[in-house]
Amino acid sequence: MTELAGHCHCGAIRVDLETPRAAADLPLRACQCSFCRRHGALTTSDPDGHLHIEAAPGSANRYRFGHGVSDFLICAECGVYVAATQETDTGLIAVLNVRGVDLPGFEGREAQLMTYDGETPDERLARRKARWTPAVFVETNPSA
Amino acid sequence: MSDSPFTWHAGGCHCGGVRFEVALPAVVEAQSCNCSMCAKTGFVHIIVPESRFRITKGAERLAEYTFNTRVAKHMFCAECGIKGFYRPRSNPDGWSVNARCLDTTEGLDLRIAAFDGQNWEANASGLAHLSREPA
Numbered sequence: 001m002t003e004l005a006g007h008c009h010c011g012a013i014r015v016d017l018e019t020p021r022a023a024a025d026l027p028l029r030a031c032q033c034s035f036c037r038r039h040g041a042l043t044t045s046d047p048d049g050h051l052h053i054e055a056a057p058g059s060a061n062r063y064r065f066g067h068g069v070s071d072f073l074i075c076a077e078c079g080v081y082v083a084a085t086q087e088t089d090t091g092l093i094a095v096l097n098v099r100g101v102d103l104p105g106f107e108g109r110e111a112q113l114m115t116y117d118g119e120t121p122d123e124r125l126a127r128r129k130a131r132w133t134p135a136v137f138v139e140t141n142p143s144a
Numbered sequence: 145m146s147d148s149p150f151t152w153h154a155g156g157c158h159c160g161g162v163r164f165e166v167a168l169p170a171v172v173e174a175q176s177c178n179c180s181m182c183a184k185t186g187f188v189h190i191i192v193p194e195s196r197f198r199i200t201k202g203a204e205r206l207a208e209y210t211f212n213t214r215v216a217k218h219m220f221c222a223e224c225g226i227k228g229f230y231r232p233r234s235n236p237d238g239w240s241v242n243a244r245c246l247d248t249t250e251g252l253d254l255r256i257a258a259f260d261g262q263n264w265e266a267n268a269s270g271l272a273h274l275s276r277e278p279a
Contacts, residue, residue, distance in 0.1 A: 063159070
């Protein structure tokens with residue numbers, strides 16, 4: 001089991017990814033949508049892993065666009081894009097912005113360019129359920 | 145007819161709340177920085193003097209983040225988090241615009257060089273000329 005930890009710049013939002021894979025075997029994707037390009041997002045996920053997202057109370061802004069079904073978590077303090085989450089019938093799933101939290105183990109890797117234009121909402125949900133990481137989101141004081 | 149070597153280019157955040165314009169030459173010197181902040185935002189710097197940048201919409205929607213020396217004013221759209229520009233510590237008299245947030249880079253010869261912001265004190269003076277107003 002690999003455990004990879006990271007946080008936004010100010011530390012208000014922290015993440016912990018547990019995965020049965022080595023970091024080198026996790027995907028690294030550069031989505032080419034208008035949101036991800038502006039944030040320079042490089043993402044990873046593992047459907048067999050578990051992502052724990054911990055945010056100081058009120059520090060995670062939820063931004064929605066496009067189909068409006070997923071929450072893009074932005075740190076209200078430092079503006080860093082941390083992760084996107086979506087509620088599904090099997091629970092919360094998430095994709096993590098490796099760049100935003102400076103997740104270790106991805107240095108020097110070439111990201112795979114991704115475009116998801118033209119997906120229907122059903123196709124998008126099916127892709128995310130197959131690829132994204134089961135997740136929990138909790139609000140708690142970092143000192144707790 | 146203007147003989148300015150600069151052309152105004154528009155850009156903005158993702159939600160459309162914040163818009164800006166920046167005057168750029170045909171060949172643009174840009175920097176990709178490896179400091180803790182730029183690494184997390186993927187910021188690609190185009191540093192310009194005060195007179196070559198203007199916020200055209202949404203100044204009131206900007207959130208501001210500072211750390212360490214608190215000289216740099218890191219601004220981002222409070223709605224979508226996009227950091228289209230900010231006041232850099234290396235050039236507090238000018239602006240740094242994020243090349244990723246221009247509406248298009250077509251027609252621009254964008255030359256991105258690595259900037260070692262992890263050793264900021266040793267390297268920042270090399271950027272000072274970029275925000276100097278023409279005499």
